[in-house]
Amino acid sequence: MKVIITGGGGFLGSQLTQALSRRPYLQWAPAEKKEISEILAVDLVIPASVRTQASDRVTFLEADLSDQAVIEAMITEKEDFALFHLAAVVSGAGEKDFDLAMRVNFDSTRQLLEACRHTALCPRVVFASSIAVYGGAYTPPVVSDTTKPLPQTTYGMTKLMGELMINDYSRKGFLDGRALRLPTVFIRPGKPNAAASSFASAVFREPLNGIDYHLPVGLDMEVPLLGYRKVVDAFIRAMECDSQVLGDDRTLTLPSRKYEVKEMIRALQAVADAKGIRLGKIIESPDPTIINIVKGWPVGTEAKRAEALGITADQGVEEVILQYLEDFYPDAFNLKT
């Protein structure tokens, strides 16, 4: 079976690619082994660092999913496949460019699902959605699978429309889809991006890199965090689970833990002290645009349905900081101490 990962050049996409390349097969419940013959990672840009970490089974394709010909080349009737669809314009960028968000997040998703449908193979599809589907004055601070979504960003709207298509295409038997509502994922390496939630990674990463960080939100801002390893694990569990357990609702809200920014900073300092890491400074520099987007989002998630599939939150922030150091700074610090 071919496994296709859109957004394969991005952080989560490349982590997922690596995790899958360590596995000989995916296991369709209860006991069907689907051997992974090839992993096709697609993205507008595939960084060299992602390419060099990849195993032989991984093929990279730099291409634009808004080009129908690209989708037709990727998804054919010839072979069994499973699709992880992660490619998207992020929240901040979507607020700046409505048409881009609609074209990339909605139109390309629809074209991908249409291509899946027309193979008549009813392939499994996992779609990366977001808790940005929730929002507005009446949304409770902690959301669950039964909370009404009400997006307050174009990004959130396009993600919810993607979920709706996943559900209806599945109901019609066009494909076998699952959508995961991701909380704030951390710690993302690299540079700050245009996601409004970018600070939740940058507040760890920049100081660890010895760089002073201008924090665009207040120290009391609460964020529902989920470590990137748990997210990658959730993608794979969602792909492997039996669709029967999902019933008529193919969307799962992922678990998270709620932290205030100051708790995140305290945990970072504790790890840094223990490991002898000299941190860059954190400087409060509130950005009203970022604050406005983020404060419309939930601060916690209740995720009974995801937990029933074995998807769990991290024990604490420190655990994820240590994973991040292990994965991205293997030689930089004396992590054994």
Added chain:
Amino acid sequence: MKVIITGGGGFLGSQLTQALSRRPYLQWAPAEKKEISEILAVDLVIPASVRTQASDRVTFLEADLSDQAVIEAMITEKEDFALFHLAAVVSGAGEKDFDLAMRVNFDSTRQLLEACRHTALCPRVVFASSIAVYGGAYTPPVVSDTTKPLPQTTYGMTKLMGELMINDYSRKGFLDGRALRLPTVFIRPGKPNAAASSFASAVFREPLNGIDYHLPVGLDMEVPLLGYRKVVDAFIRAMECDSQVLGDDRTLTLPSRKYEVKEMIRALQAVADAKGIRLGKIIESPDPTIINIVKGWPVGTEAKRAEALGITADQGVEEVILQYLEDFYPDAFNLKT
């Protein structure tokens, strides 16, 4: 101001056209009178009966909204306008033809909203949605503005996607939109249509026409009913209300009353007895397809936000039967008795 009504050849569209042609103006709250200079009723087909009932201010256009040129001709920057968007493929037809439902209910709605956006006039738009956005195993029997929608038909999905666009286009200031979730509207004249809820009108209309009616659902089936005059009134109130009162959620669930089919039949018989009307017979002929669609829908609606705008449900079924006789059989029965 021009008032545009899509679906103007349909039942609700033509009733709305008539109601508006009796009014010299719409009133933007609190005190701005918007004189109605022209009413443009657009539909694939405009029946002769609709044309003959219209006032001089009404213009009819038989055209397909999936033709971009039609939308461009309808919606221009030249004049102030308000749009009632009612045109849609109904639930049963949408289940039979997924692509048609997407093209008409989603793509044409998007194109209309895009045309509104590009006028830069921020026009008011009222979109007809449906309680078919609700569904699935975890949906409570009585839904409200805070119930999570989970469509179990393609029709319901496309209506929810329309709501989401109304909300986001409004949030972005592209237009000033409102969406109404209609419960089961009755009594529709004419012939049974492909809506799964068609029985809720036919069970009154066919016997009143002296025709035996094959009822496709059970006598215990519960239906949330709202009379057509109340629906037309709701469209106008939603158009006239101040967007401030809607806040960050532009969708309103309309009120209704819950009846079992046997209660509906009892009320019909009572009116018929009082008026000396000889009814056609009602024959139980369960249709599993119809039953499956309808039983996935809510049986009642709680509508506090709509009620705050003065939108109310009927007092009872008899009231709507009498309105229907008055509007559609003015000479057939001695309605004064």
